[in-house]
Amino acid sequence: MPINLPETNQPRIVIAGAGFAGITLAKRISNKDYQVVILDRNNFHQFQPLLYQVAMSGIEPSAIAFPLRRLFRGKENLHIRIAEIDSIHPEDKYLMTSEGRVNYDILVLATGVTTNYYGNKEIEKNTYSLKSVADALYLRNAILSDLEKALTIREDDIRQGLLDLAIVGGGPTGVELAGSFAEFKKYILPREYPELDAAQMDIHLIQGGDELLNSFSDEASIKSRKYLEALGVNVITGVRVNSYDGNEISLSDGRKLYTKKVIWAAGITGLRFEGISESCYTRDNRLKTDLYNLVIGLKDVYALGDAAYMEESTYQGHPQVAQPAIQQARLLSNNLNGLVKGKAMKPFHYKDLGSLATIGRNKAVADLPFLKTQGFLAWLLWLFVHLKSILGVKNKIFVFFNWVWSYFTMDQSLRIMIRHKTRMNNE
Numbered sequence: 001m002p003i004n005l006p007e008t009n010q011p012r013i014v015i016a017g018a019g020f021a022g023i024t025l026a027k028r029i030s031n032k033d034y035q036v037v038i039l040d041r042n043n044f045h046q047f048q049p050l051l052y053q054v055a056m057s058g059i060e061p062s063a064i065a066f067p068l069r070r071l072f073r074g075k076e077n078l079h080i081r082i083a084e085i086d087s088i089h090p091e092d093k094y095l096m097t098s099e100g101r102v103n104y105d106i107l108v109l110a111t112g113v114t115t116n117y118y119g120n121k122e123i124e125k126n127t128y129s130l131k132s133v134a135d136a137l138y139l140r141n142a143i144l145s146d147l148e149k150a151l152t153i154r155e156d157d158i159r160q161g162l163l164d165l166a167i168v169g170g171g172p173t174g175v176e177l178a179g180s181f182a183e184f185k186k187y188i189l190p191r192e193y194p195e196l197d198a199a200q201m202d203i204h205l206i207q208g209g210d211e212l213l214n215s216f217s218d219e220a221s222i223k224s225r226k227y228l229e230a231l232g233v234n235v236i237t238g239v240r241v242n243s244y245d246g247n248e249i250s251l252s253d254g255r256k257l258y259t260k261k262v263i264w265a266a267g268i269t270g271l272r273f274e275g276i277s278e279s280c281y282t283r284d285n286r287l288k289t290d291l292y293n294l295v296i297g298l299k300d301v302y303a304l305g306d307a308a309y310m311e312e313s314t315y316q317g318h319p320q321v322a323q324p325a326i327q328q329a330r331l332l333s334n335n336l337n338g339l340v341k342g343k344a345m346k347p348f349h350y351k352d353l354g355s356l357a358t359i360g361r362n363k364a365v366a367d368l369p370f371l372k373t374q375g376f377l378a379w380l381l382w383l384f385v386h387l388k389s390i391l392g393v394k395n396k397i398f399v400f401f402n403w404v405w406s407y408f409t410m411d412q413s414l415r416i417m418i419r420h421k422t423r424m425n426n427e
C-alpha cells in the first residue's frame, strides 16, 4: 500500500534520513519546483557530537534532539513521514518502508552509518553503543543504576565490576567519553556517592591503533593521551578486544579486564538496503558516488554524508563527520534547484574546516587549517563551534547555561534514572 502523500505535478524528491545532510538539503531545496518528502525513523533530528554529554547527564536529551515538524514549520510542499526504510527499488523508483510504499522521482539517501561490531555478535549483545539519543539515555541509566547497585553490594569484586568501565575505540567519541567519565569520577562521585571509594573506579580506554585520535595531527594525539592519563584514565593502545561476555574483556595481548560496562566506539559501517546491488557499495557499506553525489550505476539516486563514498582530490571517501554531509547537501540543493532551470551541475570539492575534540575542563585539541592548538584556546573553540552548530536558539541558551553552570559548580543535576516498568520489575 502506498503511504498517504498528496499527488502533485512537481517531481517528488524523497530524502531518506533527517541527519545533517538530510535537513540541510530539505531546507534549501526549492519547494516551488519540487515536492519534498522526508523519511526518518525518528520524528527529530539529533546532534550526535553531544550525545556523550547526554549519556553523562551533562545536558538534557531535548537540547540535542530537534523535532522535524518544528524545523520545517510553514514550509509548503514538504511532507514528513516517520517510517523505517526497508528496501529500495531503483528500477521502478519506489522505496518500501514500515508504513508502506513511497514513490520517488529523485531519491537522496542520507541514512548515515551504524555501529560496526565486525560480525562479533557477543560484543554487539554485551556492549553499549552511542549513536542515538536512545543509546545515550540507555547508557545514562546503566551508569547510574550500576552506581546505585554498587552501594548495595557487599562483595568487593562484584562492586568493583559495577564501578569500572571500559571504552573501546580511541577516536573522538572514545576520547571525549573517557575524559567525561574521568571528570565524573573526580568531581561528582566523591560528593554524591561518598560511601563508594572513587579511587576504586577504573576507566580503561582501549584503542586498536598505536595512538589516540589517529585522524588528527601527532601533537593532538600525543596531547590527548597526556590529558587523559593525567585525569587517571588507563589508556591502552595497540591492543584489540577479542571478546567480552558481559563480565570479562579478553584483549589481544592476553590481558583480561573485568567490568559490567563496555562502551563500543570502535567503528562504523554504512547501512545496506535490499534492492541496491552489491556493486554500488564499498566494503564498509558506503554508496559509491560520482562528484555530483549520484550513486554510480543507479539513475536518479543520490547519496550524501556518512552514507556516501566519493573519490575527490586527495580524498578516498571523505571523513565521516558533519562538514562533508553539510557541504555535499548544500551543493546538491544548488544542483537540483539549477536542474529545473537547465543549469549544468557543479562537481563537489570538500573544504576541510578542521577537527576538534575535547577531553575535559579547559582541555581540548584543535587541528584547524590555519592553527594547531591544544589546551584552553582549543577548548574555547570547541565550545564555540558546538554551540553554534546546535539547532534552535532555546537549545543554544540551555546548553550554554548548562555548561556555564557545571563549569563553576562542577555539577549537573540531570542524574535521573528512568526505567521501563517491566525492566524495573524484573530486576
Ligand SMILES: Cc1cc2nc3c(=O)[nH]c(=O)nc-3n(C[C@H](O)[C@H](O)[C@H](O)COP(=O)(O)OP(=O)(O)OC[C@H]3O[C@@H](n4cnc5c(N)ncnc54)[C@H](O)[C@@H]3O)c2cc1C
Residues within 6 Å of the ligand: 016, 017, 018, 019, 020, 021, 022, 039, 040, 041, 042, 044, 045, 046, 047, 048, 049, 050, 051, 052, 083, 084, 085, 086, 110, 111, 112, 113, 130, 131, 132, 172, 173, 271, 304, 305, 306, 307, 320, 321, 322, 323, 325, 356
Ligand atoms: C557519538 C558521536 C559523536 C560525533 N562527534 C562529531 C563531532 O564532534 N564532529 C563532527 O563533525 N562529527 C561528529 N560525529 C559524526 C557526525 O555526527 C556524522 O558525520 C553526521 O551526523 C553525518 O550526517 P549524515 O546526515 O550523513 O547522517 P546522520 O546525521 O547519522 O543521519 C542519518 C539519519 O538517517 C536516519 N535513518 C538511518 N537509517 C534509517 C532507516 N532505515 N529508516 C529511516 N531512517 C533512517 C537516522 O534516524 C538519522 O536521522 C559524531 C558521531 C557520533 C555518533
